[in-house]
Amino acid sequence: MSATLHDIGPVLALILVGFLPNEVWRLVGLMLVHGLDERSQLIVWVRAVATAMLAGVLAQLILSTSGPLASIPVGVRIGAAALGFVVFLIARRSVFAGVLTGESAILLGTYLFAP
Amino acid sequence: MMSTDRAAPPPHVAFQVFLDGNIAAVRSVFFYVLIGNYVGLGALAHEVGFSFWWMVMSTLLVWAAPAQVILVSTLNTAALFEVALAVTLSSVRFLPMVAAILPVMRRPGVRQRDLLLPAHLTAVSVWVEGMRLLPLMPVERRIPFYNGLGVGLMSGALVGGAIGFVLAARLPPLLSAALLFFTPMAILMSSARNSRTLLDGLAFGLGLVVAPIVAAQKIGLDLMWTGLIAGSMAYGVHRLRERWRGRPS
Structure with missing residues (x-):
C-alpha cells in the first residue's frame, strides 16, 4: 500500500496521483450539470458554494x-x-x-x- | 429572444472569438499572477529534482497551483496514496466551479464532449474571469471564448514555470515560496472586485470566516465543509431577502 515515487517513476506518478485525483472533480461537475439551467436555484446555490470554497482556498494558502x-x-x-x-x-x-x-x-x- | 436559433459560429468566427479569449487572458491580472506563481513552482520543481518536461506536463494535465505545490513538495517523500489523497482534497473546489460555469456557456445543440475542454481548463483564474466576462457576450460565442481564455492563461503558467525552472539555481527557496503568494493575493482582490451581488460577496466573506473555524475543528475535508456551510448560509440569506422583497423565484 505504501508505494512511493521510486516504484513507478515520475510520469506514471504524475498521472496516477496528480492528474486523476484532480481531474475527477471536473468530470463529476461536468456530468452533474447535464441538463441544468443557468438560472435554476440549484446552480445559484452551487455558485455560492464555489465562491465560499474559493475563500477557503485563500484562507488555507494564507494560514497554511x-x-x-x-x-x-x-x-x-x-x-x-x-x-x-x-x-x-x-x-x-x-x-x-x-x-x-x-x-x-x-x-x-x-x-x-x-x- | 430567439434562443432556439443559436447555431455554433462558423469555424473562422469561432477562431476569432478564441483569439479574443487569448487577448482577454493577456489583459487579465491573472496572466501576470500565474507567471509569478509558476516561477516559484518551477524553481521548487527543479530544486527537488523533477525534469523540465515533467513540470510542463504537470501544468498541462493538473492545471491547479495548490495541487501542483502538493505534488512537487511531497511526491519525493510521501507514500503515493497520501499524495493522491492530499491532491484530491485540495481540488474539490473544481466540482462546484465547473457546475456553476458550464451552464453559462451551454445552449441547445451543445454536446457533452464540447464541454470537456472547458471543464479541464477551469481553474480559479479562468473561472473568476469567465464568470465576469462570459455573461457580456452572446451565448454561442462563450465556449470558444472560454477555451481561448483558458489556453491563454495556461500559457502564462507554462512560461512562468519554464522561467522558474531555468532560473532555479539563482532563486533562493524562500523567494520561490514568496512567489507562490501571487495566487492568494489575486484571489482576494479579484473576488472583491467581482462580487457585485449580495450572494457573491456574502459567500466569499462567510467563507473567509468559516474556513479557519472549520480548520480548527480538525475534522478534515476543510474545503468541502467551508463551501457547504458558508455557501448554504449565503444562499439562505439570499432566498430570505428575495422573499421579503416579494418576488419569489
Missing part, C-alpha cells in the same frame, strides 16, 4: 502550516494580504495595484523576518 508556503511567517502573510487589500481599495479597486503591493510586502517581509 505545511509545505513551502509555511516557510514564510504567518504574520507576514496576513499583514501583506491586508496591506495589499487596503491599497486595492485606495487605488479605486485596482487589482493590479493591490496584487503588486501585497506581493512586494511578502517579498520584503520574507527578507526581513524569515528565520
Whole structure:
C-alpha cells in the first residue's frame, strides 16, 4: 500500500496521483450539470458554494502550516494580504495595484523576518 | 429572444472569438499572477529534482497551483496514496466551479464532449474571469471564448514555470515560496472586485470566516465543509431577502 515515487517513476506518478485525483472533480461537475439551467436555484446555490470554497482556498494558502508556503511567517502573510487589500481599495479597486503591493510586502517581509 | 436559433459560429468566427479569449487572458491580472506563481513552482520543481518536461506536463494535465505545490513538495517523500489523497482534497473546489460555469456557456445543440475542454481548463483564474466576462457576450460565442481564455492563461503558467525552472539555481527557496503568494493575493482582490451581488460577496466573506473555524475543528475535508456551510448560509440569506422583497423565484 505504501508505494512511493521510486516504484513507478515520475510520469506514471504524475498521472496516477496528480492528474486523476484532480481531474475527477471536473468530470463529476461536468456530468452533474447535464441538463441544468443557468438560472435554476440549484446552480445559484452551487455558485455560492464555489465562491465560499474559493475563500477557503485563500484562507488555507494564507494560514497554511505545511509545505513551502509555511516557510514564510504567518504574520507576514496576513499583514501583506491586508496591506495589499487596503491599497486595492485606495487605488479605486485596482487589482493590479493591490496584487503588486501585497506581493512586494511578502517579498520584503520574507527578507526581513524569515528565520 | 430567439434562443432556439443559436447555431455554433462558423469555424473562422469561432477562431476569432478564441483569439479574443487569448487577448482577454493577456489583459487579465491573472496572466501576470500565474507567471509569478509558476516561477516559484518551477524553481521548487527543479530544486527537488523533477525534469523540465515533467513540470510542463504537470501544468498541462493538473492545471491547479495548490495541487501542483502538493505534488512537487511531497511526491519525493510521501507514500503515493497520501499524495493522491492530499491532491484530491485540495481540488474539490473544481466540482462546484465547473457546475456553476458550464451552464453559462451551454445552449441547445451543445454536446457533452464540447464541454470537456472547458471543464479541464477551469481553474480559479479562468473561472473568476469567465464568470465576469462570459455573461457580456452572446451565448454561442462563450465556449470558444472560454477555451481561448483558458489556453491563454495556461500559457502564462507554462512560461512562468519554464522561467522558474531555468532560473532555479539563482532563486533562493524562500523567494520561490514568496512567489507562490501571487495566487492568494489575486484571489482576494479579484473576488472583491467581482462580487457585485449580495450572494457573491456574502459567500466569499462567510467563507473567509468559516474556513479557519472549520480548520480548527480538525475534522478534515476543510474545503468541502467551508463551501457547504458558508455557501448554504449565503444562499439562505439570499432566498430570505428575495422573499421579503416579494418576488419569489
